Each structure stands twice: as structure tokens, then as C-alpha cells.
Amino acid sequence: MVVPPWLPVPPPGYGGLEHVVAGLVDALVERGHAVTLFGAGPRHGTRARFVPTCPDIQYPRLGESLPELAHLAQVRHLVDPAEFDLVHDHTTIGPLVAGRRAVPTVATVHGNPVGEYGVVLGDADRGVGLVAISHTQRRLNPTLPWLGTVHNALDIADVPHKTEPGRGPVLWLARFSPDKGPDLAIRACRAAGLPLILAGKCNEPAERRYYEQVIAPMVGDDVTVVFDADREAALRMLVDARCLIMPIQWDEPFGMVILEAMATGTPVVALDRGAVRELVRPGVTGLVCDGPDDLPGALRRVAELEPGECVAHVARNFSTATMARGYEGVYRGFLGGPEHVATGRPVPVAAR
Template structure:
């Protein structure tokens, strides 16, 4: 299992990808698999065997090219001396390194596969296959080398509320136009409800958007939090009336929606990307086609029972279900690709 070098597993705060990978690693170990995790930092947060490419994560350099490239180059050097059935890569640039590995590579695409990322993903070695995290994500570029769709899952260890929350509406994401914090403010004001904005704000583009667009909109009805830790996020979800997801982009997945529903908190979201794959409209949340519909949905959502949300996540988005999906992918891909991999490697001179 190869993860990006940005955060520990599981992350102490923001880090949806890292939460997913930590849950998957432990679920696979629990199911009897021998898992080696290649990452950065101490590696003490999962039950896998850990191999570090650097003594500390590069959290202060998230999104920069060189830290991930250096991480993957070191990982490939270490992989050359080992024997694995399959390599599961969760990095952005891993597709460029797969062809030099001694085992077939499965690459989970965690972001929207368009623009520059789509250009990278078109250069897929025959020994590597792409896994989508939602059908909506796969539909954005159906011609890419997809081999399956496996929804993200999560560990069912969050506390659960016994009755609908009576606290503020909660927005939980990174400060970016795509995530719609401004739409959340407008919707809550139209509904006459208080709002908590709790967002990741580490990168310059996030800082600039927060200062230029969001902070001037904040009033006494809006509480603004930057980089809340994990426990704070859980406490906010437990108190919240609902989670609002007014996304402006084709959301590839949206782990915040799963975490909200896992605590019994329903979700009000715009109908973009994977939203309808995660929310059962009228049972675990309300899906709106237009931003003007968000305000009435925020008022109506309190009728949804917490147990509907919790059972939905446990049935369809558990770590065990995710691990079963990847077991299917691993078995098919490692057996199908080994003859082709051996042939391509016989002609390759390092």
C-alpha cells in the first residue's frame, strides 16, 4: 500500500484520503492479508508493517511536485528488493512509476480525473489499472483505463447521536470555491439558521480565498474555524442540525458526508458528482438541484431520524465492504497481469 507523503495514517485532522487508507489497511489486515504500508512519518497508526520514505510527513508542502516524486522514487527503490502480489497506490503521480515495479499496480484515483490529471492518467502502463471511487467520477472520463469502481468506506467507531441535532448547520471541507462555503452562508441566512464553517486552510490558495471572499461575509450568525482537529470535527457533527454540502464541482466522493451520516447527522447537498451515490434522498439527507432549494431543505431536514443515517453507512460504506471490493480487484488484476508484466519486464533494462 503506497500512500502520499503529506500526512500520517490516520491523520490528526483534515485528510479524507488518509482516513480511507487507514481504514482499508486495517480491514485488510483483519481479513488475514499481509500488508506493508509505504508512507512518510512514524507509521504507528495502522496494523500494517510500515516502511517510511522520510522521517516526517511533508504537510507543509502539500501539492508540491517534488516531495511526492521523491517519495515515489524511494518507494520504487524499496519495492525492487521485495516480493508482493500487488501494489496499491493512492498517490497522484504513482501512475508514472508503476511501469518500473516488479508487481502489478492498482491505482485508486481520489481526485476529479479531468484537466491536467486526466493527461497524467492517460499514460497508464499495461501493468497498472485505475480504480474509481464513484460511478460519477468514472463517467467524467470513461475512456481511461478503469478496471473497477470501489466506494470509499470508513471504520464504524464514531459516537452516534440518539436524537436529531439541535445545533448549528455545519459546513466541513477545505476553503475553496468548489466546496461552496459562500453558498452555505447564503442558505443558512435565508433559512434563519446559525452556521459553523470548519475548514482546512493550509495552502496559499485556501488562505487567499478565505481572506478575500469568506471572512467579509462572516457575521454573528457564522462561526469560522480553521483546521479543526479530529475530535473537534466529531463534536461538531454530533451537535449539528445537519451537514451542508453545497458543492460547485463534480465531487468525486465526499468523505465528510459519510462521517456525518455515521454519527446520525443528515446531509443537505447539491446534486453534483457522487452526492446521489452517497445520500438516500429523504432518508439520510436531502439533495437539491438548485442553491435556492437549500434553505427550505435546511429547515426540513430535522425530520430525518439519526438511525436511518447510521444504518445506511454501516450497510453500504463500511471498511469491510471496501476491503471486499479491493480484494476482488487485487485477485483479478494480479492474476490477469502477471504474464503481461513478466513479458514487459524481460525487455526492460533498468
């Protein structure tokens, strides 16, 4: 299992990809597979054997290409075909360089497979199998060599949840970007007469510029701003919230925060973009709106939804065990049969 070198697995705060991989790794180990996790930094928190390709997390260099390329070059030298059946790659550049590995590679596409990213994926070695995280994502570029679709998942065992509707403010939880619609969240909550918490990732230059130039002038007494909340704080805010608002302005391929909200018993009010309808049961676990003008009314009505339905929906459809079974099917289909997978052989590399 190969993750980018930017964050630990699982991360202490922001990092949807890393949370998904942590859940997948532990579920695969639980099902009897021998998993080695290749990442960066001194620590990890999964049940996998951990092999760091460099001693430090590379988050300060996020946005540069060389850290990920060097990480993948190290992985290529460490992956011995005598010891591994399969590489599951979660990096951006991985599909482009995977053809040089001596071990077959399956790659999960975590972003939108269009534009420059689509060019990279379209030029990947034909022996690399791609996995979509939603049917919506897959439809955006149907010509890619997709093996299948496996939804992301969440381990809800340690997620606190409520049994009564939340009485706190509406919560927006994302990174500060126009794609995430924090300006629309402010306008919708003001129109509905409801307080709002903007809890946003704001530690990259583009995020800080957007907040300072666009969002800060809109903030008033009815809006509370929380920067860079860790996971524990984010879960507390979700439990207390009336609902999560998702006024997204792009075709988001998944949306882990939607699962996290529903797992705490908090319904979702979202615009109908991306994979929202694959995740939310309209009228049961949230309300899906056609446009921004529909958001205020939905924010008023959403308190009628039952928290227990939200939690049960995640448990039934987005468990880590379900995700692991989905990937097992992908692995076996890609390699040609179950006899090629889960040999349980030890991996003779330096591990922590």
C-alpha cells in the first residue's frame, strides 16, 4: 500500500485520503492479508507493517513534484516481486511510473480525472488498473482503464454520535476554497436566520489569500471561524451541529466529510454536485438542493431528520469491511484469481 509522503496515516487532522487508507489497511489485515504500508515520517497508526521512504513527513513541500517522485523511486526499489503480490497506489504520479515496477499495480484515483490529472492518467501504463471512488467520478472520464468502483469508507467504531437532533450552529467543514462554497454557506445561513461555524483548513498560501480577500469581509457576529481544527475538534463540532452544509461548486468525486457528518448523526444539506447523491439519502440523511436559493429552506427543515438514520446509513453502506471486500474483488479480478492474493508471506524489508 503506497500513500503520498505528505501526511502520516492516519493523519491527526485534515487528510481524507490518509483516513481512507488507514481504514482500508486495518480492514485488510483483519481479513488475513499481509499488508506493508509505504509512506514517510517516523510514525504510523495502522496494523500494517510500516516502511518509511524518508524520515520526515513532507507536508512543508506539498505542491512540489520531487518529494513524491523520490518517494515512488524508493518504493520501486523496495518492492520485490518475490515477496509482494500487488501494489495498491494512492499517489497522484503513481499511475504514470507504475509501469517500471516488477509487481502489478492497482491505483485508486482520488481526484477528478479531467484536465491535467486526466492527461496523466490517460498516459499511464496500460498494465496499471485504475479504481474509481464513485460512479460520478468514473463518468467524468469513461475512457480510462477502470477496473471498478469502490466507495471510500469510514470506521465508525470510535466516532461519537448523537441520538437527538443537534442544537448547535450549522457547520461548514472543508478547506478555504471557492470550490467549497464558504461564501454561499454564509449567505444561506443568514437568509435562514441561523448561526454558522466555518471550520476550515487554511494553512496554504492560496487558502489564506482566499480567506483574507473573500471570506473575512463577509464574517459577522453570526459567523464563528475555526482554523485548522484537528480531528477530535472536528468530530465534536459535527456532533453539536444542526447540520453540515456542503454548498460545493465543483464535481467533487466523493466527500469524506459527508460520511463523517452522517456517522455522528448529523444530516447534510448540500448542493447537487459531484457524488453527493451517491452518499446522501435525500429526505433521510440529508437534503439535496438544486441551487443556492434552496439552501435556506433546507437548513430550516433539516432538523426534522433522525440522527439514527444517518448513523445506520453509514454503517450499512460505507463500512471499512465493505470497502475491503470491494478491493479484494478488484485485486483478484486484476491478478486473475484468488490464488494470487493474500499469501501471507513475510516481507523482508526494514519496518517500523
